[in-house]
Amino acid sequence: MxxxxxxxIVLDAPGPPEALAIRELPIPTADHGRVLIRVKAFGLNRSELHTRLGLADGxxxxxxxxxxxxxxxxxxxxxxxxxxAQVVAMMGGMGRTFDGGYADHTLVPASQVIRFSSHLPWSTLGAVPEMLQTAYGALTVGLGVQKGQSLLVRGGTASVGMTAAVLAKRRDMTVFATTRNPAKAAALTALGVDHVLAEDGDVAAQVRAILPEGVDAALELVGTPTLPDTLRATAVGGTVCFAGMLSNVWTVPDFYPIGYLPRGVRLSAYGGDASDLPAEVLQEFLEAVAAGSAVVPIDRVYxxxxxxxxxxxxxxxxxxGKIVVVT
Structure with a gap:
């Protein structure tokens, strides 16, 4: 070459996984305000699945x-x-309005780039950026969690859900996490999750059997189908942050707030961007992983x-956990 x-890896039009074709393209040329990155690894995201399925706008x-x-x-x-310099890049239109990370090189705005330094393998580092940004941003901006509070993660074995659990346990929080698959429960317990709940449609009842007043905070990663139940699992004065849609369903038809929201429960949303992940938070997390006091939940490396x-x-x-591709 x-x-x-x-x-x-190029997608000509929405389609099945086989629609992703490996091609030779010219290496982009960096101009002022943009950074050309030699890609070592990239994580897979539901956002890219939505794009491949033709569900993404713009x-x-x-x-x-x-x-x-x-x-x-x-x-x-x-x-x-x-x-x-070692860097991560994310969001800002990557892979949607301009070419993204599924390549040997990617050209991105400097504002979407965060520098770090680590001796961890690229297969581990590649899992971190979007997953950490979403989990950290949802806990801080979306939920405003405090040390020692209780947290429900709806969609607990998603990479963001697992990362949120890791960050929450570092804040001494009591963590509840759901899974549809009982075989995945051990993976959650290994992260320090206190209560693994079966995804049975009435998680609120399971939460309140353990914590009668409900949780202080809840992270909704499944989507709008489970959101009413997640809201019912949350205490008065508590907050639910909608930050994902594993279900591919993200709208609430005929939304009537007074009927939909339990009394005194707050609902927020978090989408996030590179600017929501401070460089020192990324660096501290990677150092904690290197020291063995935090883990990166990786599913498989391809x-x-x-x-x-x-x-x-x-x-x-x-x-x-996270699916990673190494170049």
Whole structure:
């Protein structure tokens, strides 16, 4: 492969996993305000599944998918980051309005890039950016959690759910987490989850059997089908943050707030961006992982040419934690 081209995973139009095609594309040229990153690894996200299924707005095709990437700065004409620096990039239109991280190189706005330093393997580092940003942002911006509170994670074996549990236990919180699959319960217990609940449609009853007043905070990652039950599991004065839709259902038809929201329970939402993940939070988390006091919940690591298998696993909902692709 000559230096002027790179491998990229291209989606010409919505379709099945097999619609993701590996092609040779020109390596983009960095201009002022943008950073060319040599991608070492990238995580898979539901957002990319939504794009592949044709559910995402504002996406033009053909498109290199990938709302995040982890790697090394190749060039940065504006001088925001030195060449060779370890960085992550995420969001800001990556993989949707411009080509994203499913490639050997990606060109992104400097505002979407965060620098770090770590000796962890790229397969671990590649799992972190979007997962940590969403979990950290949902707990801080979305929920405003305090040390020692109780937290319900609805969709506990999703990568964001598992990361939220890790962050919550570092805050000495009591963590409840749900799963549809009893075989995944052990993975949650291993993270320090205090109460693993079966996803039976009445999680509120299970929560209140343990904590009669309900939880202080709840993170909704399944979507609007489970949201009413999550709200019922939450204490008066507590907050539910809607931050994901594993169900692919994200609207509430005929939303009537007084009938929908239990008395005194607050509902917020969190989408998030790179600016919501301070560099020191990323660095501190990676150092905690290196020290063994935090874990990165990884499901499986795939090679670049296994993208079809990786997307098939994500779509089938088989993963416990993050799916990562290394370049």
């Amino acid at each position: 000559d230096s002027g081209t790179m491998r990229a 996406v033009t095709f053909p498109r290199v998918l990938g709302i995040e990437a982890t790697g090394v700065v190749e060039s940065c004409p504006g001088g925001e980051f030195p060449a060779g 090679e670049f040419d296994q993208i079809v298998q990786a997307h098939t696993r994500m779509e089938a909902g088989e993963a416990t």
